[in-house]
């Protein structure tokens with residue numbers, strides 16, 4: 001049975017610009033596409049980074065991410081395929097596999113490793129970095145493994161929606177955050193299917209297509225491997241996405257900007273240079289473990 005897609009929005013946002021990711025490698029040589037990099041941190045505040053990894057070649061991922069520190073923000077790892085073992089200095093250990101999420105608040109400091117637990121087959125997923133407000137940057141580290149079955153989902157008008165964070169069409173996501181109110185959706189759209197999501201105009205938002213393609217009413221098309229930054233048009237009330245002629249997968253991510261200074265040195269993200277110097281000192285002195 002097919003029904004007309006629900007119309008919630010009067011003034012959907014348009015695409016401000018399309019961004020192609022940068023192929024890079026991180027950890028011990030894991031190949032990935034860096035979709036959101038340093039030059040977009042201000043524009044997409046509170047999001048600091050988005051990496052997309054996806055390969056059938058074990059040489060691209062097998063070495064994983066050996067022990068490394070973080071301070072001042074949160075890392076959200078979403079596995080589409082494959083298994084990754086996580087261990088950290090706070091004593092947490094967990095395994096994320098197909099469809100599961102690991103949400104880690106580094107706060108004042110965590111040292112962790114992320115290691116693939118397979119030596120053949122496909123490994124694919126995302127890591128998103130979400131900034132913390134200044135007052136929470138040195139908070140107690142926090143960690144949660146969310147299995148695929150624990151990610152709330154619903155289907156509507158040919159669209160399957162997995163709600164990792166925030167709220168969509170009355171379905172609360174696996175994680176809520178007070179200050180930045182992040183929305184993190186994984187959308188699977190049938191060919192031609194349409195999805196609407198209300199969004200406050202002041203929230204920064206983007207869509208990343210990883211299969212198929214999306215089109216906007218302006219005629220703008222978003223092919224796979226591209227991020228569409230959504231315009232913060234005053235008076236806009238959300239986003240309307242329509243799949244092209246292929247089955248389409250995309251992430252829709254949005255949040256309230258912190259509007260605070262961003263100072264980054266590798267895996268440390270603070271507000272000032274002095275705080276970065278302190279982070280490096282604390283790491284070298286073993287105070288992050």
Ligand code: CO
Pocket residue numbers: 065068070075112114
């Ligand atoms: Co890490």
